[in-house]
Amino acid sequence: MRLQNKRLFFFTLVAAYLSYTFFVYTSGTETAFKMSAAAQEGKKVFQDNNCIACHQLYGLGGYMGPDLTNVISSRGELYVRSFIENGTAKMPDFELNKPEVDALVAYLGYVDSSANFPNRSVELTWYGTVNNSTAE
Numbered sequence: 001m002r003l004q005n006k007r008l009f010f011f012t013l014v015a016a017y018l019s020y021t022f023f024v025y026t027s028g029t030e031t032a033f034k035m036s037a038a039a040q041e042g043k044k045v046f047q048d049n050n051c052i053a054c055h056q057l058y059g060l061g062g063y064m065g066p067d068l069t070n071v072i073s074s075r076g077e078l079y080v081r082s083f084i085e086n087g088t089a090k091m092p093d094f095e096l097n098k099p100e101v102d103a104l105v106a107y108l109g110y111v112d113s114s115a116n117f118p119n120r121s122v123e124l125t126w127y128g129t130v131n132n133s134t135a136e
């Protein structure tokens with residue numbers, strides 16, 4: 001490749017990089033899903049007790065227990081409460097008090113309303129991200 005072509009190629013890449021960076025940093029991160037105070041409290045309880053060591057949210061986390069993204073809508077709140085309050089042979093009982101369990105349920109409800117996992121029906125944009133207007 002001639003030096004002039006190399007330069008042209010290089011500056012085209014730099015220009016593409018700069019315009020994409022500008023687009024990403026100015027398009028904002030607004031989301032329709034606002035976390036309530038109770039859900040924020042629940043997120044803290046979830047983190048303090050390291051639930052993610054065994055469970056996944058949005059498919060990420062440990063793999064000893066099931067994914068909890070849609071556990072509220074698929075299993076129901078009572079089922080979830082009973083797991084958290086009592087534990088099972090494989091899942092420890094964390095001896096959480098009622099406000100902590102309420103907060104956890106609020107947090108899992110928030111997570112549930114924010115996504116479907118696994119989500120096989122999303123439309124990808126041409127630049128590689130999920131089109132939010134069609135995401136469920």
Ligand code: HEC
Nearest residue numbers: 049050051054064065066071080083084088089090091094
């Ligand atoms: C040591 C690993 C471990 C930790 C830590 C853990 N879990 Fe679990 N959890 C499990 C396992 C394993 C199951 C499946 C239980 C069974 O079938 O006996 C489960 C099941 C559940 C279920 C029922 C899910 C379903 O679809 O049936 C919920 C809800 C749940 N866990 C919530 C939590 C929460 C909230 C925390 C944090 C406070 C937590 N777990 C921490 C291992 C864990």
